[in-house]
Amino acid sequence: MALKQAQRGNVSSFLVMDVMRAAAEIEATGKGVLHLEVGQPGFQAPKGARLAAARALEEDTLGYTDAVGRPALRARIAEQYSEAYAVDVTPERISVTTGSSAGFLLAFLACFEAGDRVALADPSYPCYRNILKALDIETVPIPVGPETRYQPTPEHLEALGEIDGVVVASPSNPTGAMFAPGELGRLARWCHSKGVRLISDEIYHGLTYEQTAETAANSSSAIVINSFSKYYAMTGWRIGWMVLPEDLIEPINKLAQNFFISPPAISQVAALASFDCREELEANKSIYARNRKVLLEALTDRGLQPAAPPDGAFYIYVDASPLSNDSLSLCKSMLDEIGVAATSGLDFQPINGNRYIRFSFCASESDVAEAARRIRTWRT
Ligand SMILES: Cc1ncc(COP(=O)(O)O)c(C=O)c1O
Helix, strand or coil: CCCCCCHHHCCCCCHHHHHHHHHHHHHHCCCCCEECCCCCCCCCCCHHHHHHHHHHHHHCCCCCCCCCCCHHHHHHHHHHHHHHHCCCCCHHHEEEECHHHHHHHHHHHHHCCCCCEEEEECCCCHHHHHHHHHCCCEEEEECCCHHHCCCCCHHHHHCCCCCCEEEEECCCCCCCCCCCCCHHHHHHHHHHHHCCEEEEECCCCCCECCCCCCCCCCCCCCEEEEECCCCCCCHHHCCEEEECCHHHHHHHHHHHHHHHCCCCHHHHHHHHHHCCCHHHHHHHHHHHHHHHHHHHHHHHHCCCCECCCCCECCEEEEECCCCCCCHHHHHHHHHHHHCEECEEHHHCCCCCHHHEEEEECCCCHHHHHHHHHHHHHCCC
């Protein structure tokens, strides 16, 4: 007899996983693959963070911590808001999480009921859609385009009818595009006045190449979600944070206690130390900046124009239609023929994504330079 299974598990998997599997099969035959499909830094966690973790292994019990994180880390994160954005944030508003992924789960649980409607830019990071779906929350795509740098505006949201929330990311994954100055604030004010919960994913802050990113932490109703995964190069440490509005501090605290008990203790130690590793992190960033330039030139030379301005993060989202309208097959040929792995836009926009490809440039400088050379000379 078939046992009962919840529909909750029936979410989409990532197509990029198929690309990674195909790449691994090629690598097993002894051929090299250049990985421009992955969205994680090729660097280790900064040295100071690793040393602090090693010391803690010897000296610290590393047991459970407070559900919303160790006081010293919460205080240091709060301080970062006055340093980086001149925004006053009290440590009580900081909740340390098991990566930003846990932050999304907690935020969605605390803000929305099953059946609520939450708007997401089309394209956007697929986990927003999938986590919301698992919680029976309806997602409403926002048809963003180049005229608004692929970011939603109050005018977009007005056109959607009743919505309960909106998730934004600037810089965005997959486009790297950012809100024009002042636009996140305008959106936050609109959301506040309409009773729409704004969730601002600021995970790519620190990795910007044209302008600095603005935070939504000065809104009294928005949730900011951030992480040590990208700028701080600590993906596998599973550590992130939220800046909460006052009304959500208590509900999130209770949900975090019950869902996770606490974020990992050793990662909290490393995360605190990472704030003192600015020089190393800025050196990583200058490598991304060089990679971005090299890859952008090669893609443009090959007729693959960025669909959105790649202002930040480590992605270039190109319109692949000069070569093919089937980017899934194009990515497969590119992998088979020149050993360059990239991700079809279908992961980020299930309806219209087959025209686009996301290239990531967080691999090593030599890998990105070699990928750029192969893309330039590829005759598909
Ligand atoms: C836009 C965005 N948000 C959130 C995440 C999740 O990051 P983590 O859970 O490692 O903090 C990612 C990972 O790629 C991402 O691209």
